[in-house]
Amino acid sequence: MPVTHTNTPAPLASTTPWQDKMQVWLPKLILSPTIVVTLICVYGFVIWTGLLSFTKSRFLPQFDFVGWRQYERLLNNDRWITACENLLIFGGLFIAICLLIGVLLAIFLDQKIQQEGMIRTIYLYPMALSFIVTGTAWKWILNPGLGLENLVHQMGFTDFKFDWLVNSDMAVYTLVIAAVWQSSGFVMALFLAGLRGIDSSIINAAQIDGASKPRIYWSIILPCLRPVFFSAIIILSHLAIKSFDLVTALTSGGPGYSSDLPALFMYSHSFTRGQMGLGAASAIMMLAGILAILVPYLYSELRGKRNA
Amino acid sequence: MHSSSTSQGDNGLGRWLIYGVLALMALVYLLPLFVMLVTSFKTGTDIRTGSLISLPQEWVTDSWQAAWGTACTGVTCDGIKGYFWNSIKMVVPAVLISTFIGAFNGYVISKWRFKGSDLFFSLMLFGCFLPFQLVLLPMAAMLGKLGLANTTTGLVLVHVIYGVAFTTLFFRNYYINVPDELVKAAKLDGAGFFTIFWAILLPISKPIIMVTIIWQFTSIWNDFLFGVVYSGADSQPITVALNNLVNTSTGVKAYNVDMAAAIIAALPTLLVYFVAGKYFVRGLTAGSVKG
Incomplete structure (x- = not known):
């Protein structure tokens, strides 16, 4: 082991000035490509997208500035409004249901369950799949003619109707189903880790006081899990705002544009419809959405750390 | 407990x-x-x-054979086998390069701090949160300028650039828990930058290397956005091909072929999950709870 010789007195004079200089410069040299690339490809590119959103670029980037025109067009665009409303519906339900399922399953799994490892493995495997695979699978399962509807018919309930995939009022809810299936196991894992980290002495004290189990969970354990709730909400809302592959594979935003989401809107206007300026403006709006969630979170995190 | x-x-x-x-x-x-x-x-x-x-x-097994070798994915009808290899050609270099860079970045940020390195780390974390829609258009222009549009090399480059934020985060958070005294003592002994990495950090890095490789493998294999925007006909990854296969409507819808293709596309990541699930879950929680 290389560690063993660290107790021997240090031969201080063994480095030459040249080597000393190298030791100072080498770390900077190693990190510098990443610094340059991050500054250009993250920050520079975001600024570039911001600039594009003020131009009338169509199929190719060009820099004729038109002020806030693209943003005005965006806010008057029915498809964009639908996409944003859908994001609120999809995101809201997706987050709420994932949290509910996640916390319940985590609590249940934390009751000294036999085969816990196997059950956890089953709950989490969808997270290893691509959203394209998930979308393809659910597109078949939710198929009105031969899928779930047909299955229930064969079970004897011939009046059963389940056409959400082709119903423009309901298509956005199919996204919720597939996304919850894929991500709720992961939320369970987050909560389970949180549960395992709680100091057991508090709970023992409550039990000695004669508190019932549901009461202990409700008034002691759940409040302890607050940080997990916050980070789960951040991760899930991030997933929802970025959601592009699932909607592409499952509904392609249809019927019509009834299940469109901002990420799909951005893609199709920028790359297939030759509305680059509008696409860039929609990307900037997505960034605004992310920041609206992230900034308050980071602010409270930092404030919490300072007070601690 | x-x-x-x-x-x-x-x-x-x-x-x-x-x-x-x-x-x-x-x-x-x-x-x-x-x-x-x-x-x-x-x-x-x-x-x-x-x-x-x-x-x-x-x-x-007809559908499996069709999905692999003869099903139509857009204009061509050669199944998804070519795209499966495209994905492998893209994933392997992208994972190795981004893990390698992330290891050294994490080493510098945790053990060779200099003025500004912490600030840079915070700046880089933003890259983990950024919706990639914000960089799609300029990156397309840059790949065009570099002559890498529609190539596997271009895709590898994009995945490395936006993966390094995650790999650096993983290694930094792992190395920050290695006592500084070990590194300081080695420095006094005259050990240099690479010697310390090689002799002290690398031997204990197996778990974090596994976590990083599995995380990168899963996210790059499953990626669709970069694949659909930056790939050409002969560099499309499997996710794009699967989506094309499902949406190619020629005659009767062949759900059995769709499902076989979907399973083939999912097989590598599922395999990794069932073999090394422990590391996968650690990556998920580490990558999301952000240090």
């Missing part, structure tokens, strides 16, 4: 309820995979006469 103390209040009924709910949910999570599997082994008529969850009347 607090759960050890909670067993005293358990009655039989409550336990049954808990096991019942857990088993039911396990079925719910497994059902889509089961449906995919049985559908992929059915004939077209079997699909129309049977139900979603019925077993095949006779087990046939």
Whole structure:
């Protein structure tokens, strides 16, 4: 082991000035490509997208500035409004249901369950799949003619109707189903880790006081899990705002544009419809959405750390 | 572990309820995979006469052969085998390069701090949160300028650039827990930058290397956005091909072929998950809870 010789007195004079200089410069040299690339490809590119959103670029980037025109067009665009409303519906339900399922399953799994490892493995495997695979699978399962509807018919309930995939009022809810299936196991894992980290002495004290189990969970354990709730909400809302592959594979935003989401809107206007300026403006709006969630979170995190 | 103390209040009924709910949910999570599997082994008529969850009347592998070698994905009809290899050609270099860079970045940021390195780390974390829609257009322009548009090399470059934020985060958070004294003592001994990395950090890095490789492998294999925007006809990754296959409407919809193709596309990441699930879950929680 290389560690063993660290107790021997240090031969201080063994480095030459040249080597000393190298030791100072080498770390900077190693990190510098990443610094340059991050500054250009993250920050520079975001600024570039911001600039594009003020131009009338169509199929190719060009820099004729038109002020806030693209943003005005965006806010008057029915498809964009639908996409944003859908994001609120999809995101809201997706987050709420994932949290509910996640916390319940985590609590249940934390009751000294036999085969816990196997059950956890089953709950989490969808997270290893691509959203394209998930979308393809659910597109078949939710198929009105031969899928779930047909299955229930064969079970004897011939009046059963389940056409959400082709119903423009309901298509956005199919996204919720597939996304919850894929991500709720992961939320369970987050909560389970949180549960395992709680100091057991508090709970023992409550039990000695004669508190019932549901009461202990409700008034002691759940409040302890607050940080997990916050980070789960951040991760899930991030997933929802970025959601592009699932909607592409499952509904392609249809019927019509009834299940469109901002990420799909951005893609199709920028790359297939030759509305680059509008696409860039929609990307900037997505960034605004992310920041609206992230900034308050980071602010409270930092404030919490300072007070601690 | 607090759960050890909670067993005293358990009655039989409550336990049954808990096991019942857990088993039911396990079925719910497994059902889509089961449906995919049985559908992929059915004939077209079997699909129309049977139900979603019925077993095949006779087990046939035609759909698997079609999905692999003859199904249409847009204009060409050569199945998804070519795209499977495209994905491998893209994933392997992208994972190795981004892990390598991330290891050294994490080493510098945790053990060779200099003025501004912490600030840079915070700046880089933003890259983990950024929706990639914000960089799609300029990156397309840059790849065009570099002559890398529609190439596997271009895709590798993009995945490395936006993956390094995650790999650096993983290694930094791991190395920050290695006592600084070890590194300081080695420095006094005259050990240099690379010697310390090689002799002290690398030997204890196996878990974090596994976590990083699995994280990168899964996210790059499953990526669709970069694939659909930056790939050309002969560099499309499997996710793009699968989506094209499903949406190519020529004649009767072949759900059995769709399902076989979907399983093939999912197989590598599923395999990794079942073999090294422990590291996968660690990556998920580490990558999301952000240090």
